[in-house]
Amino acid sequence: MTADPDIVLSAHDIVKTYGATHALKGVNFEIRRGKVTTLFGENGAGKSTLMKILSGVTVPTSGDIVLDGEKVVFSSTVDARDRGVSIIHQELSLAPNMSVRDNIFLGRELRGATGVDDAEEARQTAGLMRELEEDIDPLTLVEELRLGQQQIVEIARALSVNARILIMDEPTSALSASEVEVLFKVIRDLTSRGVSIVYISHHLEEALQITDYAVVLRDGAITATAEARDIDLQWIVQNMVGDHYDRGSPPTGYAFGDVALSVRDVCVEDKAKGALLVDHLSLDVRAGEIVCIYGLMGAGRTELLEAIAGRVPLASGAVRLHGSDLAGLSIAARIARGLVLVPEDRQRDGLVQTMSVGENLSLASISSFVRGMLTSRPRERALVESAIRNVHIKTAGGGAPIGSLSGGNQQKVVIGKMLATGPTAILLDEPSRGIDIGAKSEVFRLLGEKAAQGLAVVYSTSEVQECLSVAHRIVVMRKGRISATFGPDVSKEEIMAASGEAVTC
Ligand SMILES: Nc1ncnc2c1ncn2[C@@H]1O[C@H](COP(=O)(O)OP(=O)(O)OP(=O)(O)O)[C@@H](O)[C@H]1O
Ligand SMILES: [Mg+2]
Structure with missing residues (x-):
């Protein structure tokens, strides 16, 4: 369908709706061979949704994906991975009570003559850690690692499958400056070998250093694209949020x-x-x-x-x-x-994933609504509504499941929840x-x-x-x-x- 040999994957007219939410409104997007294409956009713009579609996590409501000139439908992440597309998720998806090695090979264990080849898995894990210049023993439990190290393990897992297209959704949000430098070295090495990268980050200056092509997504539609050499930080901010910054x-x-x-x-x-x-x-x-x-x-x-x-x-x-x-x-x-704390690892420490946005927001303040056995619903509702307004949470409403919010909006819920307790x-x-x-x-x-x-x-x-x-x-x-x-x-x-x-x- 596409004639340009440099374009390894293209998405055409991608629409994704969740009930009344139009997460993507007809997006055309291209991934170029051996280049870093960076997707910029506000919280809830649709970045992760588009990446989830390109990596088989979810299917579009309508629209096509063309890989190497051929239309494809990814039935799962395993299917996408088998065709060379791998993703590093924004929300860490590791099993905390398993070792680094077992997380990296989960679901695709290396088989030896007598079952799973633990030693070979550990050897390869150690190799990945060396490449990422991180001193982590392959047998360490993930829950013992700090957040940034967990992010490194997530990156290592994506690298280990030798993908042709590697999607990185906020890979550096918890990394130190030197860890970011190492990651960028790894990215440059990958692109020089022809691997294509899609990169997403809210660290705009940092992202610009690694970007070849910049794409801005706003409210589910692409509003600007440019080659990195033609743009600067101001261009990104302007296209992302307009003049009111x-x-x-x-x-x-x-x-x-x-x-x-x-x-x-x-x-x-x-x-x-x-x-x-x-x-x-x-x-x-x-x-x-x-x-x-x-x-x-x-x-x-x-x-x-x-x-x-x-x-x-x-x-x-x-x-x-x-x-x-x-x-x-x-x-x-x-x-x-x-006295309240908004913790660093908000996904794990700050939110109850089975609860709604409203329940999460009011959770820490619950004692102020309870009178004997009764909860004051109107007061709780008023608190939830003002929290949503105050920290600008983009959600269908207080009743929406927390998992339906974009990553950044989930973070805002934790901040709103803590402010709602009326701290000093x-x-x-x-x-x-x-x-x-x-x-x-x-x-x-x-x-x-x-x-x-x-x-x-x-x-x-x-x-x-x-x-x-x-x-x-x-x-x-x-x-x-x-x-x-x-x-x-x-x-x-x-x-x-x-x-x-x-x-x-
Ligand atoms: N599973 C879901 N159910 C309902 N709505 C969803 C779901 N996943 C995403 N959405 C909605 O789709 C829109 C786009 O979300 P998406 O996660 O793609 O944003 P994003 O650009 O990645 O934002 P962020 O920078 O905060 O990560 C948001 O309005 C979000 O609430
Ligand atoms: Mg996201």
Whole structure:
């Protein structure tokens, strides 16, 4: 059907509807041999839906897929994989209680003379880990790995099938800068061998480095395409969200209140290694103040926030909320007192997949609706509706299953859920992960608004630009300690230098 030999796969007039939702409205899309085609678009634009169709996860409502000039219908992911199309999913799909090796070979075990050839599988797994420059033993259980390492395993699994077309849906959302660099090296190696890549990311600058062809999807339709050499970041932002994008600035015009959250000399231990992940750290945050914690992956940011929220034990030190010591209080008790955490791994820790959007949103606030045996439905409904509005969740309504939301919109549910509890101090671990650039500025704007009303905000980020969006104070963490503290007028380079990162820009 297609005459251009460089186009390995093309999609024609793809329509996908879910009930009343038109996820894709007649999309034409081409994948070029040995090139990286990047799909940009807001949360809910239809990126994952299109990729799921091209990899056999789901079928289109109408439209055709042409592979090597021939019309194909993928009946399953195995069918697509057999024809050379492999996908790295946005939501990690690993079995947590199985080893790295067993996850990589799940469903396509290598057979030897006497059954599954465990040793060969382990050897190949070790080879993949070497290629990805990740020091992970093939026999480690996936649940013992940090989120970024799990993402690496997901990538390794996709690489192991030697696909001709490799789709990467947000492969780097939890990776460190150096892990991203390695992945990009691997991608360049693959494309030089003729493998075609489709890449999706909300890290726009990063994605632009690897892109050959850029495609922008908006509300289920393609609105712009270009060769990467002809475009810049501004072009992407403009085509994704239009003119209304605002990077944000710290809220002003009010005085901070008393110290809301006080962290004193806190240590968190890595028992297995006998090392300190958080090393005698102290930090005070006043009511109304927004503090950003910047650091590289492994600097101890997640551990610090989890320790404050009561998810991991303190080896020593104390955490106080409005002057009262939180020692011994459970996570739920801390929430009831006004301290909440939006966790890093929102898929696993933040959402109940069997529940609706509304149930997930109101879950953490449930005690405020329960009067004896009765739940106040109207109050719950009002909370759900305002949460959907506040964090701009794109959903058919509060009754929709959580799984029907796009990845980024699921993330917004967790943020909305925690804000709905009416906290006086909120901790957010990488709040913008998986969230599009427009929604990101909305979330930061909302945090600014709440801070002006007295909320103490602490958020962590590994994107230096995000430190400058709303924070009054920027705290840099390095090896479990605070290595520098800055005001909002600091430069990106100063922040990066304090984190131990090589400053290249
Ligand atoms: N299984 C489903 N049931 C109902 N609606 C769905 C389902 N999957 C996706 N949708 C809807 O289709 C639209 C496109 O979603 P999709 O996941 O493709 O977005 P996306 O561009 O990948 O966004 P993100 O950047 O947040 O990952 C959204 O409105 C979403 O709610
Ligand atoms: Mg998606």
